[in-house]
Amino acid sequence: MAKTHELRAKSADQMKERLLELKKEQFNLRFQAASGQLENTARVRVVRREIAAIKTILGQQSAVKAA
DSSP: OOOHHHHHTSOHHHHHHHHHHHHHHHHHHHHHHHHTOOOOTHHHHHHHHHHHHHHHHHHHHHHHHHO
8 A cells, every 4th residue: 555645746647547546456356355256355455545545635635725
C-alpha cells in the first residue's frame, strides 16, 4: 500500500487513474473470493484501504480548492 505522503505527491489525474486500477482489482478479488480461488485474502483489505486513502485525499484537495 502506498504511503499517504506518496499519494499526496501525485497529481489528481494520477490518483484517479490509480483509483480506477484498484477498483478493477477489487472487482476481480471479489470474484475470486466468491469462487473460492482467492489465495491472498489480506490483499482485499489492502486494496480497500488504499481506495479509501485516495478518496480521502481527493476529497480534501477538492475542499481546499472550493474554499
